[in-house]
Amino acid sequence: MPHNTRDKILIAAATMLGEDPTARLSVRAVAARAGVSTGSLRHFFPTQRELLDTVVAGIYDVDLPDDPMQDTARTPDKRLVACLRLLMAQVGTGDQARDHWRAQYDAYIASPPSEGATHAFLSLERLAVHRVEKWLAVLREEGALAPGVLEHQARFLLTVVNGLLTERALPGDQARLELEAHTLATAASAVLRSASGPV
Numbered sequence: 001m002p003h004n005t006r007d008k009i010l011i012a013a014a015t016m017l018g019e020d021p022t023a024r025l026s027v028r029a030v031a032a033r034a035g036v037s038t039g040s041l042r043h044f045f046p047t048q049r050e051l052l053d054t055v056v057a058g059i060y061d062v063d064l065p066d067d068p069m070q071d072t073a074r075t076p077d078k079r080l081v082a083c084l085r086l087l088m089a090q091v092g093t094g095d096q097a098r099d100h101w102r103a104q105y106d107a108y109i110a111s112p113p114s115e116g117a118t119h120a121f122l123s124l125e126r127l128a129v130h131r132v133e134k135w136l137a138v139l140r141e142e143g144a145l146a147p148g149v150l151e152h153q154a155r156f157l158l159t160v161v162n163g164l165l166t167e168r169a170l171p172g173d174q175a176r177l178e179l180e181a182h183t184l185a186t187a188a189s190a191v192l193r194s195a196s197g198p199v
Contacts, residue, residue, distance in 0.1 A: 006044045008034040013055045017124070025052055025120070048116050056123045069135045076144035080188040081181075083135045084161055087128070088168075097169040129154045136191070145192060153191045160187040 012034035013025050025048055031041045045051035068074070068082030091100045107113065108121055132154035139145040145153075164180050 005034075005036055005040050008036060009041055009044060009051070010055055010058060013051055014058065017055060025055075049119055052120055052123055056127050069138050076139050076142065077185065077188045077192055080135065080139065080157075080191070081184045083132075084157060084184050084188070087131070087158075087161055088165060091165050091168065093168045097165060101166065101169045128158055132157055139192070157187055157191060160184070 009030060013030050016025060016030065016033060027038050027041055027048065030051065031038045034041070041051075045054065068086060069079050071079060071082070074082070091097050107117055113121065129151060133150045136145055136150050136153055140147075140150070160183065164183060167176060167180070
């Protein structure tokens with residue numbers, strides 16, 4: 001089934017974000033990737049912000065293929081750890097992780113980010129929080145997660161993930177991967193026991 005122009009633009013922009021979360025989604029770059037004119041892109045999305053917001057909103061509702069949270073043969077903690085590993089796999093290790101953090105540094109830290117770059121970062125951050133909240137909501141429905149504020153729990157888990165991803169970019173050895181597994185298990189366990197604390 002052929003895609004219409006708007007769909008082509010959204011697919012191109014989503015693909016670019018998937019390849020590089022720091023991508024600015026410039027009108028020219030997205031139009032070229034979609035194989036449409038910049039005028040066509042502007043017709044559907046007058047501003048970069050509108051394009052980014054539409055792409056991120058569309059990704060909110062996309063279910064991940066082989067989502068580990070759906071594997072109910074595993075225990076809740078194992079499923080949650082598998083989900084967090086899925087997030088980490090997008091960054092990789094070694095040179096790939098260093099490239100990821102270098103791009104983050106260049107886009108958001110090296111110099112004051114533009115309004116568009118700040119908006120892009122915050123949109124992607126909301127997307128990550130939403131994804132983890134969605135997983136936690138499944139665990140809550142199953143009775144494996146105590147009542148609490150899902151956003152706080154999601155942000156706690158993402159802070160742990162970001163710390164581990166930073167370590168992946170630093171020199172290390174095989175022992176670090178074992179500690180990473182232990183750290184993820186500890187974080188998942190803390191959230192699943194959230195009834196007794198403020199996590």
